[in-house]
Amino acid sequence: MIELPERTRRISPSRLHEILVRHNCASLVDPFMGLPTHLNYLKRHGIACHGGDLLEWFVRVGEGIVVNDLTILRDSEVAEIVEMLPGRIYSLDMFKAWEGVFFSEEQCVYLGVWHDNVRNLRSDGQTGLAILGLWRAFCYWLQKTQNADDMQDVPPSELAWSYIRQTEQWVIANMRRNTVRQTDVLTTVAAQKADALFLCPPARNSFRSADARIWMWEAWWQGNPYFTIEHAYRDSLFGARAADPPSYARAFASVLEHAEAYPVLVVQTTEQRLGDVESLVRNARRKVEILAPHSYEMYLVATN
Amino acid sequence: MLPSAAICEGFGTVMNNRLGQMTLFQDTGGDPRGAASQFADVLTAYGAIGDAACGNPPGLARRKASTAVSLARVAECEPHECDAMYFAGLLHAVGAVGNPAYRKDERLSERLARMESWDTPSMGAQICEHIPALPAQTADIVRWQAECWDGTGYPDQLRWHGIPRPAMLLALADTVVRAADPEEALTAVAMQSGRAFSPDMTRTFTMWFHVSGGEAETAEPPLEALRDVSAASTLALMDAIADRIDKHNGDEGRWRRVERLATASAALLNVDATENERLALAVRLYGAGEIAKSQQSEASFDPLARLGIDDRAAHAVLAAKLVEENPTLGRAAAVLRARSEWYDGTGKPDGLFHRAIPAAAGLLAAAIAYDALGHKDRIDTAAGTQFDPQTVRAVLEAARTRA
Numbered sequence: 001m002i003e004l005p006e007r008t009r010r011i012s013p014s015r016l017h018e019i020l021v022r023h024n025c026a027s028l029v030d031p032f033m034g035l036p037t038h039l040n041y042l043k044r045h046g047i048a049c050h051g052g053d054l055l056e057w058f059v060r061v062g063e064g065i066v067v068n069d070l071t072i073l074r075d076s077e078v079a080e081i082v083e084m085l086p087g088r089i090y091s092l093d094m095f096k097a098w099e100g101v102f103f104s105e106e107q108c109v110y111l112g113v114w115h116d117n118v119r120n121l122r123s124d125g126q127t128g129l130a131i132l133g134l135w136r137a138f139c140y141w142l143q144k145t146q147n148a149d150d151m152q153d154v155p156p157s158e159l160a161w162s163y164i165r166q167t168e169q170w171v172i173a174n175m176r177r178n179t180v181r182q183t184d185v186l187t188t189v190a191a192q193k194a195d196a197l198f199l200c201p202p203a204r205n206s207f208r209s210a211d212a213r214i215w216m217w218e219a220w221w222q223g224n225p226y227f228t229i230e231h232a233y234r235d236s237l238f239g240a241r242a243a244d245p246p247s248y249a250r251a252f253a254s255v256l257e258h259a260e261a262y263p264v265l266v267v268q269t270t271e272q273r274l275g276d277v278e279s280l281v282r283n284a285r286r287k288v289e290i291l292a293p294h295s296y297e298m299y300l301v302a303t304n
Numbered sequence: 305m306l307p308s309a310a311i312c313e314g315f316g317t318v319m320n321n322r323l324g325q326m327t328l329f330q331d332t333g334g335d336p337r338g339a340a341s342q343f344a345d346v347l348t349a350y351g352a353i354g355d356a357a358c359g360n361p362p363g364l365a366r367r368k369a370s371t372a373v374s375l376a377r378v379a380e381c382e383p384h385e386c387d388a389m390y391f392a393g394l395l396h397a398v399g400a401v402g403n404p405a406y407r408k409d410e411r412l413s414e415r416l417a418r419m420e421s422w423d424t425p426s427m428g429a430q431i432c433e434h435i436p437a438l439p440a441q442t443a444d445i446v447r448w449q450a451e452c453w454d455g456t457g458y459p460d461q462l463r464w465h466g467i468p469r470p471a472m473l474l475a476l477a478d479t480v481v482r483a484a485d486p487e488e489a490l491t492a493v494a495m496q497s498g499r500a501f502s503p504d505m506t507r508t509f510t511m512w513f514h515v516s517g518g519e520a521e522t523a524e525p526p527l528e529a530l531r532d533v534s535a536a537s538t539l540a541l542m543d544a545i546a547d548r549i550d551k552h553n554g555d556e557g558r559w560r561r562v563e564r565l566a567t568a569s570a571a572l573l574n575v576d577a578t579e580n581e582r583l584a585l586a587v588r589l590y591g592a593g594e595i596a597k598s599q600q601s602e603a604s605f606d607p608l609a610r611l612g613i614d615d616r617a618a619h620a621v622l623a624a625k626l627v628e629e630n631p632t633l634g635r636a637a638a639v640l641r642a643r644s645e646w647y648d649g650t651g652k653p654d655g656l657f658h659r660a661i662p663a664a665a666g667l668l669a670a671a672i673a674y675d676a677l678g679h680k681d682r683i684d685t686a687a688g689t690q691f692d693p694q695t696v697r698a699v700l701e702a703a704r705t706r707a
Binding site: 004010011012013014015018035037038040041044136139140143144146147150151152163166167169172293294 | 415418419423426429430444447454455456459460461462464466494495497498499503506507
C-alpha cells in the first residue's frame with residue numbers, strides 16, 4: 001500500500017498576508033513555491049506574486065491560478081477534459097504500470113485519457129486549472145486505496161468534473177503582473193524585483209521522502225509512470241550537493257546572499273530547524289523578528 | 305428650554321455617566337467567575353451578531369459551540385482544545401461583521417462576493433487574536449474552520465494533515481448544526497469523507513453519532529479558560545463590537561456620536577442609574593438590528609418619516625432578539641425593542657404609548673434620529689408625535705451645548 005505522509009508542510013497564506021501588510025509589501029517572490037495555492041491567495045488580496053519551482057506541474061498550475069487573470073473553463077470545455085472524445089486516438093496503456101499497484105484498470109485508462117485531453121487544451125491558463133482539478137481527483141483515489149470503506153465511490157468523470165469546477169472558482173485578476181517559472185531558486189531570486197522574498201526551503205534530503213501525490217503527478221504530466229523527480233533535484237542547490245548539514249547551511253546562506261536586494265525577507269521554518277535557520281538569517285540581516293504561532297509553523301521576518 | 309444650571313449640572317453627570325459605564329459589568333461582588341461569565345455573555349452576543357451578519361439562523365453559534373465540544377470529547381481532544389473549540393464555535397462567524405461580502409455599502413458581483421466571503425474565517429481569526437482573554441488556540445480554529453481535507457477549502461486551501469484536528473472537528477460541527485436532522489448530517493459527512501473531511505474524522509463523527517444520537521447537549525461556556533477578564537476588558541469588547549457593527553453598516557463612529565448625545569441628554573433629564581445602564585448597552589447594540597444584508601440601512605430613509613417605520617421596527621426587533629436571552633445584555637432588550645415606538649402610540653412593533661416607552665428607548669431613538677438628520681433642528685417637528693417633547697428638548701440642549 002502506498003504511504004501518504006502524516007505531516008505536510010503548512011503555508012498559511014492568510015498569516016503570510018498579514019505579515020506582508022504589516023511591512024507594506026505589495027509584491028512577493030517565492031522561489032520554492034510548490035503547489036501555489038498560497039500565491040493565489042496573495043494574488044486575490046492584491047499582492048503581485050512571482051513563483052518558481054523545479055517541478056513542471058507546479059509551474060503549470062501556477063499558470064492556471066497565479067498568472068491567469070481571466071481564463072476559465074466552460075462546461076463544454078470541462079466535458080472535453082473528463083471524458084474520452086470521439087475521433088481522438090488515446091494512449092490508453094500509458095499508465096498501465098500503475099494498474100493493480102495504485103489504481104484500478106478503469107482509473108488507469110482515465111489517467112491516460114485525461115493526460116491526452118489536457119495536453120490538447122487551448123491555453124496555459126486552462127491547462128493549469130485542469131491539472132490542479134485532476135490532481136485532486138487523483139489524490140482522492142490514492143486516499144481511497146487506504147480508506148476504501150470510508151470513502152464514496154464516485155464515477156471518475158464526475159469526480160474530475162467537480163474538482164475542475166471548484167478549481168476554476170479561484171481565478172481572479174489583481175491588476176498586477178504575476179509570473180511563475182520553472183527554474184532553480186537562485187534564478188528566481190535574481191529574475192524578479194519585489195518588496196518581499198518568501199523562503200520555505202525544503203528540509204535537508206527531503207526529496208528522498210517526497211510525497212507520492214507530488215511526484216506521481218509529475219510522472220502523470222510527463223506521461224511516464226516510471227518518471228522520478230530525483231533528476232530535478234540532483235543538480236539543484238538544495239539537492240544532492242546539500243546532503244550534509246554544512247553544505248545545506250552553505251546553500252541556504254547563498255540564497256540569503258542573493259536576496260540582499262529584497263527589503264523584507266520572510267523565512268518559514270519549524271521549531272526543530274529554527275536554531276540552524278535563525279543564525280543564518282541573523283548573519284544576513286540586521287533586524288529579525290520571530291513569529292511563532294506553532295512549533296511547526298514559525299516565521300522569521302528579516303529587514304535591514 | 306432647560307435652565308443653563310441644569311445643563312452644567314447635566315454635563316457633570318455626563319462625565320459621571322461616562323465613567324459610570326465602567327460599572328456596567330462590575331456587579332459581580334468581586335467574583336472573578338462573575339466577571340468571566342459576563343465576558344462570556346458578551347462573546348455569545350458577538351457570535352449571534354456574526355450569525356445575523358451572514359444570514360445564519362439564530363442560535364447557530366451556540367449550537368455549533370456545544371456540538372464542537374461534544375465531538376471533541378469523543379475525539380479525545382485535550383481539555384484546553386475543547387475550551388478553545390467552544391469559543392471558536394461561538395465566534396465562528398464574527399469575521400462576517402465588516403466583511404465586504406456581507407456589508408451593505410458594497411456592490412459586488414456574485415463571484416467577487418463569494419471570494420470575499422472566503423475571508424470570513426481569517427477575518428474572524430484576526431478578531432479573536434485581538435481578544436486576549438480567549439484560549440490561545442481559538443483564533444487558529446476559527447481561521448481554519450472552513451478548510452477541506454482535499455485542499456479545496458478556504459481561506460488558505462490547506463490540505464490533509466496540515467489542517468489542525470480541532471478545526472476539522474469544528475467543520476463537522478458546522479455540518480451537524482446546518483443539517484435538518486441528524487440523519488441528514490450523517491449522510492452529508494459520509495458523502496464528504498476524503499473531500500471536506502479526512503476519513504479518520506468521518507470515523508470519529510460516526511462514533512459520536514452513535515454515542516450521542518447526533519445531537520449535542522447545550523454546553524456551558526468554559527469560564528475558567530478565559531484569561532485575565534475584567535470589567536474594563538468586557539467594556540472594551542463591547543466597544544469593539546459596536547465599532548465593528550458601525551463599520552459593517554457603513555457608518556463608522558455612529559454609535560459613539562449617538563452615545564455622547566444620548567448620555568448627555570439622559571443626564572439633563574436625570575435618568576436613573578439603571579436606565580442609564582440599559583441605555584449604555586442599547587446604544588452599543590442597536591446597530592446589530594440592521595446588520596443583515598437583507599435589512600435596509602437606516603441611513604436610506606428619513607428618520608422622521610413614517611415611511612421607514614416598518615424597517616426601523618424590524619431592526620429594533622432583531623436587535624432585541626439577539627440579546628433577549630443573554631443574562632448580561634438581556635436587560636437592554638426592552639430598550640432595543642421599544643426604540644422604534646412613537647410617543648403618540650402609533651409606532652411599532654408594539655404600539656407603546658407615552659410612559660410605557662422606556663425612557664432609555666426614547667432617548668436612544670431621538671439621538672439616532674438627530675444624528676441621522678441633515679438639518680438637525682428638524683427633530684423639533686417630531687416632538688409630541690414621534691418623540692417625547694421633553695426628550696427632544698434635552699437632545700437639542702445637549703447637542704447645542706456640545707457644539
